[in-house]
Amino acid sequence: MTMPLVLAHRGASAYAPENTLAAFRLARELGADGIELDVQLCQDRVPVVIHDDTVDRTTDGKGRVSDLTIGEIAQLDAGGWKTEDYRGEPIPTLAQVFDALSDWLHPVGRARPCFINVELKTERVFTDGLEREALNVIARYGVQRNILLSSFSALSLYRAKQINARLARGFLYDASMPIYLRGAWTRWLASPQALHPEHSMIDARYMEWARRKKLQVNTWTVDDPDTARRLASLGVNAIITNKPDVIRDALK
Ligand code: G3P
Numbered sequence: 001m002t003m004p005l006v007l008a009h010r011g012a013s014a015y016a017p018e019n020t021l022a023a024f025r026l027a028r029e030l031g032a033d034g035i036e037l038d039v040q041l042c043q044d045r046v047p048v049v050i051h052d053d054t055v056d057r058t059t060d061g062k063g064r065v066s067d068l069t070i071g072e073i074a075q076l077d078a079g080g081w082k083t084e085d086y087r088g089e090p091i092p093t094l095a096q097v098f099d100a101l102s103d104w105l106h107p108v109g110r111a112r113p114c115f116i117n118v119e120l121k122t123e124r125v126f127t128d129g130l131e132r133e134a135l136n137v138i139a140r141y142g143v144q145r146n147i148l149l150s151s152f153s154a155l156s157l158y159r160a161k162q163i164n165a166r167l168a169r170g171f172l173y174d175a176s177m178p179i180y181l182r183g184a185w186t187r188w189l190a191s192p193q194a195l196h197p198e199h200s201m202i203d204a205r206y207m208e209w210a211r212r213k214k215l216q217v218n219t220w221t222v223d224d225p226d227t228a229r230r231l232a233s234l235g236v237n238a239i240i241t242n243k244p245d246v247i248r249d250a251l252k
Pocket residue numbers: 009036038051119150172196220240
């Protein structure tokens with residue numbers, strides 16, 4: 001059995017505030033192979049790392065990410081809601097993540113470089129420029145080989161492919177989606193190398209089907225050791241988890 005990669009979902013987000021540099025650094029300390037993060041554009045088109053389309057849940061501010069300038073976003077506290085220890089932790093830009101993780105992205109010696117699963121958070125039919133701006137940052141930092149793009153939007157992955165077809169793409173979907181999306185039929189548009197199903201969708205039949213299609217399977221969000229072992233024995237390529245330490249130990 002090949003050990004799946006362990007990717008920390010929004011960083012080690014069970015313990016540190018999601019999608020912050022603190023959560024990404026902690027993921028590394030806890031032995032993750034990489035991280036998953038969510039990216040969207042703020043008002044002045046800077047790719048920023050945050051999950052929701054508003055800042056309300058995870059910061060001390062209010063408003064839609066797309067209505068806030070980078071200056072306004074930089075003032076927000078994205079850590080205090082989790083615990084007092086993290087008060088003052090900012091919302092990072094995608095570029096700040098690459099800066100902060102530079103020696104994990106490009107390690108010296110034989111250490112393995114980290115994977116960064118950049119989830120393009122958009123449902124737009126017509127783009128706001130997210131794909132172009134995010135891929136510009138990726139190119140500027142020379143981290144193409146560390147990156148796995150993903151999205152629930154086949155259109156967004158299609159646009160990313162038009163900009164740089166060599167970046168790996170994963171198509172996200174889950175069982176709660178409408179039936180016409182649950183079958184991942186729009187994947188032809190994304191032409192992904194990997195599928196990213198929610199973990200309850202995976203069984204031996206699913207894996208056999210994915211193998212026939214020559215698609216890797218990266219799954220989320222798995223914090224339970226038994227579930228992780230079941231998925232590993234079925235042959236998934238990566239497990240995305242809020243608790244990278246727990247899943248790593250479960251797979252030893
Ligand atoms: O990439 C896996 C997972 O992050 C997808 O869902 O809502 O947590 O971004 P969400």
